[in-house]
Amino acid sequence: AQKITQTQPGMFVQEKEAVTLDCTYDTSDQSYGLFWYKQPSSGEMIFLIYQGSYDEQNATEGRYSLNFQKARKSANLVISASQLGDSAMYFCAMREASRAGNNRKLIWGLGTSLAVNP
Amino acid sequence: AAGVIQSPRHLIKEKRETATLKCYPIPRHDTVYWYQQGPGQDPQFLISFYEKMQSDKGSIPDRFSAQQFSDYHSELNMSSLELGDSALYFCASSPGTSGGHTYEQYFGPGTRLTVT
Numbered sequence: 558a559q560k561i562t563q564t565q566p567g568m569f570v571q572e573k574e575a576v577t578l579d580c581t582y583d584t585s586d587q588s589y590g591l592f593w594y595k596q597p598s599s600g601e602m603i604f605l606i607y608q609g610s611y612d613e614q615n616a617t618e619g620r621y622s623l624n625f626q627k628a629r630k631s632a633n634l635v636i637s638a639s640q641l642g643d644s645a646m647y648f649c650a651m652r653e654a655s656r657a658g659n660n661r662k663l664i665w666g667l668g669t670s671l672a673v674n675p
Numbered sequence: 676a677a678g679v680i681q682s683p684r685h686l687i688k689e690k691r692e693t694a695t696l697k698c699y700p701i702p703r704h705d706t707v708y709w710y711q712q713g714p715g716q717d718p719q720f721l722i723s724f725y726e727k728m729q730s731d732k733g734s735i736p737d738r739f740s741a742q743q744f745s746d747y748h749s750e751l752n753m754s755s756l757e758l759g760d761s762a763l764y765f766c767a768s769s770p771g772t773s774g775g776h777t778y779e780q781y782f783g784p785g786t787r788l789t790v791t
Contacts, residue, residue, distance in 0.1 A: 594782070602785070648718075664720075
């Protein structure tokens, strides 16, 4: 069965410092995608970054980068130069590609609550 | 850029009532997903539609039903509401997959349902 594990229920970081949010996954598929979403207290779910299982380079999007270690089945999110507005819940999720094209749901971790201190 | 639209944003219902949540995906996205997120929990997949056909089903109660219409908007119908149905309901859309690559799901702002 597919599973996402986020072992850090809560994290603190000082403003302007970098922080790494852990995510490990389990899947038997060879083709899959890994996602990070941010959920502020207002509730919306904001897409941050995506890493495909066949992508050879780590994904980057502005201050977000994904440290993808396929052999270890980990996909940690690195946020550089933290800002107060980064305080939110962060979810790691995985979507498996199906050749039939009809099994595309996201499987979620339990999330990590990040607090950025001034 | 156009985003996923959900309506209503907030809904208050009493036990045993019915509710209908609407979702308008991003134009040209062919797949719609519904998720339920209880307080302090991760989202739980309910159901998805690909090209107006149900493509996958998750932990959706029998009291709930959903469909995708010809204009690709989707509706989640919830009957005999229970207190435990109080949650944030997200709709997401995706442009689908091509060549084995998976595309990100874009989420709407959610509908916060409160059952009293």
